[in-house]
Amino acid sequence: MTGVAERITGLVGALRAHGVRIGTGESVDAARAVEALGFADRELLREGLAATLLHGAAQRAVFDPVFDLYFPRGVGGPAEGTADREALRDRLARALAADDRALMARLAAEAVDGLGGYGSSPGSDGWSAYQTLERLRPQTLLARVRADVRGRGGGGAAFADRLLDDEIRRRIEEFRRLVGAEARRRVAERRGRDEIARRGVRPTADRVDFLSADRDQLAELRRTVWPLARKLATRLAARRRRAARGTIDLRRTLRSSLSTGGVPMRPVLRRRRPVRPELVLLCDVSGSVSGFSDFTMLLVQALHDQFGKVRVFAFVNRLDEVTGLIDHGRADPDGLGARIRAEATLTGWHGSSDYGMALGEFAERYGDAVGPRTTVFVLGDARTNMNDPNLPAVRDIARRARRLYWLNPEPRARWGTGDSAAPAYAELAEMHECRTARQLGALVSRLLPV
Amino acid sequence: MFTSVDDVSARLAETGYLASPAVATTVFLADRLGKPLLVEGPAGVGKTELAKAVAQVAGARLVRLQCYEGVDESRALYEWNHAKQLLRISAGRDESWDATRTDIFSEEFLLPRPLLTAIRGDEPTVLLIDETDKADVEMEGLLLEVLSDFQITVPELGTVTATRRPFVVLTSNAGRELSEALRRRCLFLHIGFPEEELERRIVRLKVPGLGEALTESVVRVVGALRAMDLRKAPSVAETVDWARTLLALGAGTLDEAVVRESLGVILKHQDDIQKAAAKLDLDAL
Numbered sequence: 001m002t003g004v005a006e007r008i009t010g011l012v013g014a015l016r017a018h019g020v021r022i023g024t025g026e027s028v029d030a031a032r033a034v035e036a037l038g039f040a041d042r043e044l045l046r047e048g049l050a051a052t053l054l055h056g057a058a059q060r061a062v063f064d065p066v067f068d069l070y071f072p073r074g075v076g077g078p079a080e081g082t083a084d085r086e087a088l089r090d091r092l093a094r095a096l097a098a099d100d101r102a103l104m105a106r107l108a109a110e111a112v113d114g115l116g117g118y119g120s121s122p123g124s125d126g127w128s129a130y131q132t133l134e135r136l137r138p139q140t141l142l143a144r145v146r147a148d149v150r151g152r153g154g155g156g157a158a159f160a161d162r163l164l165d166d167e168i169r170r171r172i173e174e175f176r177r178l179v180g181a182e183a184r185r186r187v188a189e190r191r192g193r194d195e196i197a198r199r200g201v202r203p204t205a206d207r208v209d210f211l212s213a214d215r216d217q218l219a220e221l222r223r224t225v226w227p228l229a230r231k232l233a234t235r236l237a238a239r240r241r242r243a244a245r246g247t248i249d250l251r252r253t254l255r256s257s258l259s260t261g262g263v264p265m266r267p268v269l270r271r272r273r274p275v276r277p278e279l280v281l282l283c284d285v286s287g288s289v290s291g292f293s294d295f296t297m298l299l300v301q302a303l304h305d306q307f308g309k310v311r312v313f314a315f316v317n318r319l320d321e322v323t324g325l326i327d328h329g330r331a332d333p334d335g336l337g338a339r340i341r342a343e344a345t346l347t348g349w350h351g352s353s354d355y356g357m358a359l360g361e362f363a364e365r366y367g368d369a370v371g372p373r374t375t376v377f378v379l380g381d382a383r384t385n386m387n388d389p390n391l392p393a394v395r396d397i398a399r400r401a402r403r404l405y406w407l408n409p410e411p412r413a414r415w416g417t418g419d420s421a422a423p424a425y426a427e428l429a430e431m432h433e434c435r436t437a438r439q440l441g442a443l444v445s446r447l448l449p450v
Numbered sequence: 451m452f453t454s455v456d457d458v459s460a461r462l463a464e465t466g467y468l469a470s471p472a473v474a475t476t477v478f479l480a481d482r483l484g485k486p487l488l489v490e491g492p493a494g495v496g497k498t499e500l501a502k503a504v505a506q507v508a509g510a511r512l513v514r515l516q517c518y519e520g521v522d523e524s525r526a527l528y529e530w531n532h533a534k535q536l537l538r539i540s541a542g543r544d545e546s547w548d549a550t551r552t553d554i555f556s557e558e559f560l561l562p563r564p565l566l567t568a569i570r571g572d573e574p575t576v577l578l579i580d581e582t583d584k585a586d587v588e589m590e591g592l593l594l595e596v597l598s599d600f601q602i603t604v605p606e607l608g609t610v611t612a613t614r615r616p617f618v619v620l621t622s623n624a625g626r627e628l629s630e631a632l633r634r635r636c637l638f639l640h641i642g643f644p645e646e647e648l649e650r651r652i653v654r655l656k657v658p659g660l661g662e663a664l665t666e667s668v669v670r671v672v673g674a675l676r677a678m679d680l681r682k683a684p685s686v687a688e689t690v691d692w693a694r695t696l697l698a699l700g701a702g703t704l705d706e707a708v709v710r711e712s713l714g715v716i717l718k719h720q721d722d723i724q725k726a727a728a729k730l731d732l733d734a735l
Contacts (some may be wrong), residue, residue, distance in 0.1 A: 023634060025634070026634065029485070029637075032483055033483065037455070041455075047471060047475040048479055050638075051476040051479055051480075052479065055630070055633040055634065056640075060640065139462075162731060163670055163673075164675060166677065227624065230624075230625065230626065231627040234627055310719075
């Protein structure tokens, strides 16, 4: 069974490319699991490989599509297929009403086969999930499915009936996922599995670029705030413990050595005074970088008990304090960004961001928020829209603060292009590239003061 | 211990634990590969129950180590019985020191704690290390030797190796990120909220008196609540509690008034209750 070993190593390789850390030992375990389980049941095989290869629940989102590529349900298109859109829609409506997963999977295969193909010459053809869904439009079946379920009297109790719409929406979402998986499988047959597994599978939420994340991905990211905060709190506590051990206090060591005849038997360590550091966040919340800012604000809020004081300021071209809004934002993190933009005064005469103006306003109005214990983080892409970057204001903040960091969600290669004032700011503040939640986590655990 | 995955599901079901395919497969593999099983998931989905059910199925003795902040070697591995050692020394006053010394560091004066107990026994054993995330990081280091080689080193006695490997289950609520080293020694199983069908079966099994229509509605409402992004999503334990409450209230069907009154059973935070009430179109509470 040499083919199996190659399958497994291929699968492991693709998972590693997505940032899942898998050692050789786990690969061997996976092979033993395959041996014990056999190939009779694909779902058991999926669970077995997941149990041996994965180390956390978050990795599952990457594992499932990759598994579908390396251990596909079948080869080629469905035996009988139809390109008739209306017939497919009818059958899909019935499958959705009955919540028949097996039938939905079969229909997804037929839909991709019949509606998703594009191109003709070998090499340029393929299957597109987008095109399939665009032609089939399963979301428009909602009313029909609802009527169908109600008509059968399958809705049961009157109360639970009001949940029906949401349930049908979830089923449709599931069907869309199935279509995506099917299209990937068909394309992989044509172009090579390894390539599609690396490129075509969505990365886990923590590896998505903040600037290109869509709404669903941002919502998914927001759900990871609390787990990430707990992880970071553990790391911060470890750093704090290490820091507390401190260095040798020479004066007190010598003093205590007098009792042992001047021989320093027991070194005395310098004890650090437990001072909780203070944190100030300046966040650009203009359209382009708002996803990044919102996420970081929530993360800092989740970490607030690690600090003596956290103050958060938001700006576009004017600046306002939003600490209170974020405190109350815990109940509804999804609406946070909208609320900040609605309730705080962030824009003056125009709506585009102006770093010079906002930083100047901060130095002027809230200068006393920054003291020798304060670490200041500026979050933004440093794109000034050709306005004056106001470097003296930044210099002033840097002089007053303990540390000044700048987290930039743009890739480093784009700093300084166009209207970006990143290189100028980077001379005054320590600037870090921070494109994904994973990078942010690493930076936060390294840079946050303890 | 088990012959196949179906065998696992069937035998666990006999003890009243309905396992999803993922759970059954992973338990089967943990037994086959002889690796510890790390179970994660939200509270109340039956992580601890799984270990108990496996112990019952295998006719094994269950040894449980409950982790908490500050649990240490002397609570987890072993401890010398100092008081008894002192008695022994004062009892044998005429003996030479050498004889006494070899004697007081023998098995008789050793107090085995859960990990040592689990490893020393000859009978089949299920070792449950509960809420591993509550223990300190140092404790994880201690577990590494036990979990990879199933042996414990007692300096005065030598190394105790398991004659029969226990079936190890570690549970975690993800309160703290467990170290990569520990995770790599285990099979990983995430128990999430069950599929609707499985949850219906669980409710039927635990609350047999509840009517079929009501069971169905209960599971659907709980499913909707879980999709709502609440502070604490209701777990299987809450579903069962709710079903019991409805049975006790003598509710025939699920309607607005009943849900409004009993929402507190499944949701534990006031904001959650308000949010759910708004989304479910209940009138103001």
